[in-house]
Amino acid sequence: xxxxxxxxIGMDMGGTNTVFGIVDTRGNVISKSAIKTGTHTDVxxxxxxxxxxxxxxxxxxxxxxxxxxIGVGAPNGNYYTGNIEFAPNLPWKxxxxxxxLMADKFGVPAALTNDANAAAVGxxxxxxxxxxxxxxxxxxxxxxxSGIVIDGKVVYGHDGFAGELGHVNVMxxxxxxxxxxxxxxxxxxxxxxxxxxxxxxxxxxxTKESLLRNIPVESITSKDxxxxxxxxxxxxxxxxxxxxxxxxxxxxxxVAFSAPEAIVLxxxxxxxxxxxxxxxxxxxxxxxxPIWKGKVKVLFSELKxxxxxxxxxxxxAWEL
Amino acid sequence: xxxxxxxxIGMDMGGTNTVFGIVDTRGNVISKSAIKTGTHTDVxxxxxxxxxxxxxxxxxxxxxxxxxxIGVGAPNGNYYTGNIEFAPNLPWKxxxxxxxLMADKFGVPAALTNDANAAAVGxxxxxxxxxxxxxxxxxxxxxxxSGIVIDGKVVYGHDGFAGELGHVNVMxxxxxxxxxxxxxxxxxxxxxxxxxxxxxxxxxxxTKESLLRNIPVESITSKDxxxxxxxxxxxxxxxxxxxxxxxxxxxxxxVAFSAPEAIVLxxxxxxxxxxxxxxxxxxxxxxxxPIWKGKVKVLFSELKxxxxxxxxxxxxAWEL
Numbered sequence: 001x002x003x004x005x006x007x008x009i010g011m012d013m014g015g016t017n018t019v020f021g022i023v024d025t026r027g028n029v030i031s032k033s034a035i036k037t038g039t040h041t042d043v044x045x046x047x048x049x050x051x052x053x054x055x056x057x058x059x060x061x062x063x064x065x066x067x068x069x070i071g072v073g074a075p076n077g078n079y080y081t082g083n084i085e086f087a088p089n090l091p092w093k094x095x096x097x098x099x100x101l102m103a104d105k106f107g108v109p110a111a112l113t114n115d116a117n118a119a120a121v122g123x124x125x126x127x128x129x130x131x132x133x134x135x136x137x138x139x140x141x142x143x144x145x146s147g148i149v150i151d152g153k154v155v156y157g158h159d160g161f162a163g164e165l166g167h168v169n170v171m172x173x174x175x176x177x178x179x180x181x182x183x184x185x186x187x188x189x190x191x192x193x194x195x196x197x198x199x200x201x202x203x204x205x206x207t208k209e210s211l212l213r214n215i216p217v218e219s220i221t222s223k224d225x226x227x228x229x230x231x232x233x234x235x236x237x238x239x240x241x242x243x244x245x246x247x248x249x250x251x252x253x254x255v256a257f258s259a260p261e262a263i264v265l266x267x268x269x270x271x272x273x274x275x276x277x278x279x280x281x282x283x284x285x286x287x288x289x290p291i292w293k294g295k296v297k298v299l300f301s302e303l304k305x306x307x308x309x310x311x312x313x314x315x316x317a318w319e320l
Numbered sequence: 321x322x323x324x325x326x327x328x329i330g331m332d333m334g335g336t337n338t339v340f341g342i343v344d345t346r347g348n349v350i351s352k353s354a355i356k357t358g359t360h361t362d363v364x365x366x367x368x369x370x371x372x373x374x375x376x377x378x379x380x381x382x383x384x385x386x387x388x389x390i391g392v393g394a395p396n397g398n399y400y401t402g403n404i405e406f407a408p409n410l411p412w413k414x415x416x417x418x419x420x421l422m423a424d425k426f427g428v429p430a431a432l433t434n435d436a437n438a439a440a441v442g443x444x445x446x447x448x449x450x451x452x453x454x455x456x457x458x459x460x461x462x463x464x465x466s467g468i469v470i471d472g473k474v475v476y477g478h479d480g481f482a483g484e485l486g487h488v489n490v491m492x493x494x495x496x497x498x499x500x501x502x503x504x505x506x507x508x509x510x511x512x513x514x515x516x517x518x519x520x521x522x523x524x525x526x527t528k529e530s531l532l533r534n535i536p537v538e539s540i541t542s543k544d545x546x547x548x549x550x551x552x553x554x555x556x557x558x559x560x561x562x563x564x565x566x567x568x569x570x571x572x573x574x575v576a577f578s579a580p581e582a583i584v585l586x587x588x589x590x591x592x593x594x595x596x597x598x599x600x601x602x603x604x605x606x607x608x609x610p611i612w613k614g615k616v617k618v619l620f621s622e623l624k625x626x627x628x629x630x631x632x633x634x635x636x637a638w639e640l
C-alpha cells in the first residue's frame with residue numbers, strides 16, 4: 001500500500017519561541033525544531049528562517065511531496081482568514097496574512113487558528129477527546145485559553161474569534177485587572193499568574209503560617225504554590241481550592257451553554273492534578289443544573305506536553 | 321408549478337395551553353387553534369384531542385398529503401430523542417416519547433425541541449435572524465430561555481439540552497433562589513418575575529417616591545413597572561436599568577463563547593423597547609473584549625408575538 005502524503009507540519013507560534021515539527025497520521029512527532037520568534041521584526045525574514053530550518057526536516061521525511069499541509073497555532077489567529085490580527089505579544093503589528101505567506105513559501109496548503117483551538121483539535125484527533133463530538137478544551141497557562149468543539153467542529157463564530165472563555169467575568173465587584181483591559185476575567189484568577197496573585201493576596205491579608213513565607217512575596221510562582229501544597233502547606237492548598245472553585249463555578253456556566261460531554265484541561269496548572277481537579281469537580285457539580293449533575297467529565301489532556309502544541313496545530317492540516 | 325407538500329404544522333406546548341397552526345413556506349400561519357394542556361393527565365387523550373382539533377385545519381388546507389411534518393416546541397424537549405423529559409410544568413411525569421406519538425398519530429414525521437430553541441429556528445427561518453449563521457436567541461418571559469445557533473444549526477450539545485443560559489450565574493453571593501434549585505441564576509433577575517422581584521427589593525430598601533408605591537408590593541408585575549417607567553417614574557427606570565445591566569454583562573460573556581453576529585430578544589420583557597435595550601447595549605459594550613466592541617448587534621424578534629411560538633416550532637418541520 002502506498003500513501004502519497006503521510007505527513008503534516010504542525011507549528012506553534014509563541015511570543016518567544018516558535019516550535020515546529022513533522023507529524024504522522026497516528027500523532028507521532030517524527031522530527032522537531034524551533035527558532036526564536038521575538039527577534040524577527042520582519043515577518044518575511046521570520047518565514048525565511050522557518051523555511052531554512054523546516055526544509056531539513058522535510059528532506060529527511062522524503063521531500064515536500066510527502067506533506068499534506070501546514071497547521072499553525074498562533075496568538076490572535078483567525079481561522080476564516082488565515083490572518084494573525086493585532087497580536088499584542090508578537091513583533092508584527094496590524095493584520096498579517098500568515099497562512100497565505102506560509103502556503104506561498106512552502107507550496108502546500110496552510111491553515112491557522114489560535115493556540116487553544118489548535119489544542120482542541122489536537123485533543124480530538126489524538127488525545128483525551130478522541131471520538132468526542134462535544135467538549136471544551138481549557139488551557140491553563142500564563143493565560144487561560146479555550147477551544148470549543150460542537151458537533152465535531154471547532155466553534156469559530158461569526159468572525160473567527162469565538163472561544164475566549166478566559167475573559168468571561170468571574171468577579172463583578174473589585175475584580176482583578178486583566179491584560180485585556182477588563183476586570184474580573186477568569187484568566188486573572190485561574191492562570192499560572194492568577195495563582196501567583198492569589199498567593200500574594202492570601203499571604204498579605206492573613207497571618208497564617210506557610211512555607212510560602214520563605215519566598216519573597218513578589219517572586220512566588222504557581223510552581224512554588226504547588227511544591228508547598230505537596231508538602232502539606234495549608235495556605236498553598238487553600239490557594240488551589242480557591243482557584244478550583246472559580247474554575248468549577250465557571251465550568252458549570254459553560255456546560256449550560258453547550259452541554260459538552262467533557263471539559264479537558266491542558267497547560268502548566270493542570271500538572272497540579274487532584275489539588276486542582278478536586279475543587280473544580282466539587283464546585284462544578286454544586287452549580288450544575290440537575291439534568292447535568294454527575295454527567296459531565298473533567299479530564300486532563302492526554303497529549304505529551306512537549307509535543308502537544310505542535311500536535312494540535314498539525315491536526316488542523318489533516319482537515320485541509 | 322405544483323408543490324406537493326406546501327405546509328407544516330407548528331405546535332407550542334405550554335403548561336396551560338397548547339397552540340398549534342398550519343404554516344406555509346413564507347411563514348404565514350394560515351390557520352390556528354388551541355386546547356388546554358394541564359387538564360390532560362393522560363398523554364394519549366391529550367394527543368387524541370389535538371388530533372381532533374387539528375384534523376379540521378388539515379382538511380381545510382387540503383388534507384394530510386399537503387403536510388410535510390410537525391414541529392413541536394415543548395418544555396424539556398430533547399431534539400435528539402424526540403422525548404419530553406421530566407418537565408416540571410407538564411401533567412405527564414418521567415419520559416414521554418412525544419414526537420414518536422405524534423408521528424404515529426398523524427402519519428407524518430415529527431420533531432421536537434424546547435421552546436427557546438424553536439424560537440431560534442423560527443427567527444432564523446422567518447425573522448430578525450434570517451440569513452444569519454451565528455446568533456443567540458434570548459427569550460425573556462416568565463423565565464429566561466435561550467437558543468444558540470452556530471454555523472446555521474441549533475446547538476443541542478452532547479445530550480440534547482444545550483442552551484440553558486437562563487441558568488448561568490450572575491450573582492455569586494446572596495443570589496436570588498431560582499426555581500431550578502440553584503441561586504443567582506440570570507432568570508431570577510431578567511425574567512418578568514425577576515423584574516417584579518427587583519421592584520419589590522428596590523421599593524423595600526429605599527424610601528424614594530414612586531408610582532409603584534400605589535400598588536401593593538406583592539402584586540407588582542413587570543407590566544406595572546413598564547407603565548410607571550413610561551410615565552417617567554425614576555424608580556421604575558432604575559429597575560429596567562438594573563435588569564438591562566445584568567443582561568448586558570451576561571451577553572458579553574455569551575459573546576466570548578460563540579462570537580455571534582447578533583443576540584435576538586423575544587418575549588414579554590422585550591416590549592419594554594429602549595427602556596431595556598439601552599442599558600443592555602451599554603453594559604454589554606462595556607464588558608466586551610476589544611475585538612468585539614461595536615460589532616455585535618442586539619435586536620428584537622421580528623416575529624408577530626401571537627404567532628411566534630407556532631412559527632418557531634413549525635420551522636423545525638421544514639428540516640425533517
